[in-house]
Amino acid sequence: xxxxxxxDIANMPFSQTAATLRKFYDxxxxxxxxxxxxYRVRFSWSLEGEFYDIVEATSPEEAxxxxxxxVRDDVSCADGHxxxxxxxxxxx
Numbered sequence: 001x002x003x004x005x006x007x008d009i010a011n012m013p014f015s016q017t018a019a020t021l022r023k024f025y026d027x028x029x030x031x032x033x034x035x036x037x038x039y040r041v042r043f044s045w046s047l048e049g050e051f052y053d054i055v056e057a058t059s060p061e062e063a064x065x066x067x068x069x070x071v072r073d074d075v076s077c078a079d080g081h082x083x084x085x086x087x088x089x090x091x092x
Contacts, residue, residue, distance in 0.1 A: 038089040039063035043071055054089060 003024045009017055021029040036056045041063055043051050053070065057063035 034058035040089050041067040060088070
């Protein structure tokens, strides 16, 4: 199927409009945008120590992924999963 024009989409039944816009133009069209919040993420590894980091994310899962990626970039021996907990930070 070729990409329909916005004019073609405007002429579709509303129930089909959202799916078509998401498929061809914007996968997030009409969906609620989650606001990012701060998450404190605890790191621990078997070599030594542990530390906490605060990352901006829309969910605990995203916070863990962002934190793992950041630490993996900074720690040359980070070859596995070492994030062990995550909790949302309440603004002061």
